[in-house]
Amino acid sequence: DTEVTQTPKHLVMGMTNKKSLKCEQHMGHRAMYWYKQKAKKPPELMFVYSYEKLSINESVPSRFSPECPNSSLLNLHLHALQPEDSALYLCASSRYKEEGPYEQYFGPGTRLTVT
Amino acid sequence: SQKIEQNSEALNIQEGKTATLTCNYTNYSPAYLQWYRQDPGRGPVFLLLIRENEKEKRKERLKVTFDTTLKQSLFHITASQPADSATYLCALDMTQNAGNMLTFGGGTRLMVKP
Numbered sequence: 328d329t330e331v332t333q334t335p336k337h338l339v340m341g342m343t344n345k346k347s348l349k350c351e352q353h354m355g356h357r358a359m360y361w362y363k364q365k366a367k368k369p370p371e372l373m374f375v376y377s378y379e380k381l382s383i384n385e386s387v388p389s390r391f392s393p394e395c396p397n398s399s400l401l402n403l404h405l406h407a408l409q410p411e412d413s414a415l416y417l418c419a420s421s422r423y424k425e426e427g428p429y430e431q432y433f434g435p436g437t438r439l440t441v442t
Numbered sequence: 443s444q445k446i447e448q449n450s451e452a453l454n455i456q457e458g459k460t461a462t463l464t465c466n467y468t469n470y471s472p473a474y475l476q477w478y479r480q481d482p483g484r485g486p487v488f489l490l491l492i493r494e495n496e497k498e499k500r501k502e503r504l505k506v507t508f509d510t511t512l513k514q515s516l517f518h519i520t521a522s523q524p525a526d527s528a529t530y531l532c533a534l535d536m537t538q539n540a541g542n543m544l545t546f547g548g549g550t551r552l553m554v555k556p
Binding site for chain 2: 358368369370375383417419421430431433434435436438
């Protein structure tokens, strides 16, 4: 199984709402990632988790809060977002870098609209 | 800071021709460079990875070259087909201890016309 799943596919939320994005993989990957992608732009790295610990935070505002409950799951908690946060949020996973460079497997993304 | 540029935002070619996409970077050379394909509304899909000590890598109709002197990678699709139409992203591995930290170029949207 080389699939990364993300739920929900689409999400519309108001600026005062709290919501969560979920990501799951069963490939035994120990590195997981959140990316943000605006229309006609490349994905931008937000967070990296390695062995369930947050290892990289690319200066993301605190209204985005990641969580890695176990090696298969990755969540992104959203609170008090702004309209400019509307984007496609992509989750990815890969084997851990210490053993060599590895490709990343991406999920289909969650299309988020903040109203 | 590292800058990655893909020279063409869009590239139109005729079916059967070879598509050549360019990825240029500034500053230091990455240890690895990866190419991904992305279809509209979907996540990127990995295509090829090339190391700094490799000049060329092939996979079926795809070929990637890596020139650390020119700070450039070329991505070729031979005998192109309409199904190859997509956005192609190059990504530099920024080499961190924790996971692969990929920085993507802006992408080239390839359109193969029948």
